């Protein structure tokens with residue numbers, strides 16, 4: 514036993530880990546395999562490490578039908594991975610707008626650059642449609658400050674999420690939102706090979 518934390522085994526690699534660090538799946542009422550990111554959906558759960566490799570292994574070894582004791586049609590690695598990315602993206606949107614409502618984000622090139630230099634940024638979102646020149650500038654500054662850089666949303670979306678006009682750079686202050694945002698980003702990247 515590792516403390517009192519409930520443990521589960523990954524259906525892919527077989528490793529036993531804290532339940533909270535694994536990704537839960539349930540069967541929907543119509544019998545489809547459904548990622549349960551909040552780990553709150555009712556019914557029996559199946560667990561994997563939150564990464565594409567373990568999902569792929571679990572599918573290959575036909576562990577989901579075995580665990581749920583039911584044939585599950587339409588299990589597809591690509592489809593499930595992109596579904597997980599879409600869910601995680603939604604959750605990131607939610608965290609960003611909550612952080613904005615809590616007054617823990619700031620935006621605009623000058624404000625963000627100043628805060629980056631002052632070491633007061635937890636995570637930096639840059640717009641996917643930011644100019645190449647600005648992207649390089651902020652990537653270098655974030656790298657220098659050891660701040661995680663995320664390019665998932667365009668200027669319009671970034672602005673809307675924080676209740677403003679379009680924004681090219683949005684920084685989240687070090688605080689309570691950083692850990693959950695980083696956890697979502699890690700899952701996103703685990704299911705996605707490209708740069709975000």
Ligand SMILES: [Zn+2]
Nearest residue numbers: 523526562567
């Ligand atoms: Zn695993």
